[in-house]
Amino acid sequence: xxxxxxxxxxxxxxxxxxxxxxxxxxxxxxxxxxxxxxxxxxxxxxxxxxxxxxxxxxxxxxxxxxxxxxxxxxxxxxxxxxxxxxxxxxxxxxxxxxxxxxxxxxxxxxxxxxxxxxxxxxxxxxxxxxxx
Numbered sequence: 001x002x003x004x005x006x007x008x009x010x011x012x013x014x015x016x017x018x019x020x021x022x023x024x025x026x027x028x029x030x031x032x033x034x035x036x037x038x039x040x041x042x043x044x045x046x047x048x049x050x051x052x053x054x055x056x057x058x059x060x061x062x063x064x065x066x067x068x069x070x071x072x073x074x075x076x077x078x079x080x081x082x083x084x085x086x087x088x089x090x091x092x093x094x095x096x097x098x099x100x101x102x103x104x105x106x107x108x109x110x111x112x113x114x115x116x117x118x119x120x121x122x123x124x125x126x127x128x129x130x131x132x
Contacts, residue, residue: 004023004024005023005028005029005030007019007020007023007030010030011030011031011032011033011087012033012035013031013033013035013043013086013087013088013089013096014030014031014033014062014087014088014089015089017060017089018060018062018087018089018111019087021062021111021114022062022064022087022111025111025116025117025118026080026117026118026122027064027079027080027084027087027118028079028080028081028082028083028084029083029084030083030084030087031064031065031083031084031085031086031087031088032083032084032085032086033086033087033088034085034086037099039101040067040100040101040104041065041067041085041086041098041099041100041101041104041106042098042099042100043086043088043096043097043098043099044097044098044099045097045099046099047099047100047101048099048100048101048102049099049100049101049102049104050097050098050099050100051097051098051100051108051131052095052096052097053088053090053095053096053097053098053108054090054093054094054095055090055091055092055093055094055095056092056093057092057112058092059092059112059113060089060090060091060092060113061089061090061110061111061112061113062087062088062089062090062110062111063086063087063088063090063108063109063110063111064079064084064086064087064108064109064110064111064124065084065085065086065087065088065098065106065107065108066079066082066084066085066106066107066108067085067100067104067105067106068104068105068106076106077107077123077128078121078122078123079118079122079123079124080118080121080122080123081122085106086098086108100131103132104131104132105130105131105132106130106131107128107129107130107131108128108129109124109126109127109128109129110126111124111126112126
C-alpha cells in the first residue's frame with residue numbers, strides 16, 4: 001500500500017492536518033476538489049442536486065467523496081489506489097455543499113480524528129453514504 005504524499009500545499013478545502021492524516025494512512029492523494037460546475041461533481045451549491053455536509057461531532061473530520069466514472073466503475077472506492085474526487089476538512093460545527101449533475105453515482109465516508117484508517121483492501125474503514 002502506498003503511503004505518503006506531499007502536503008506542503010493542500011488543495012482548497014483540505015487543511016494541512018487533514019492532508020497529513022490522509023497521507024499517513026495510505027490514501028492515494030489529495031482530492032481533485034473542483035470548485036465550480038465541472039459537469040459532474042463540484043464543491044458549491046449551484047447544481048441540480050446538492051448535499052450539505054456538516055460536522056456535528058466534537059473532533060475534526062475529513063470528508064472523502066468518490067464517484068463512479070462509468071456504470072462498471074467499482075474501483076473508485078479503493079482510495080489507496082485511486083484519487084478521491086473531494087477531500088474536505090471540517091472542524092466541529094463546519095459545513096460545506098457539494099453539487100452534482102443528474103445520474104451521478106458515488107459515495108462518501110468521513111475520517112474521524114486520528115482513528116479512522118483503511119481496510120486491508122484500501123477502502124475507508126468506516127460507514128459509507130451512497131448516492132445516485
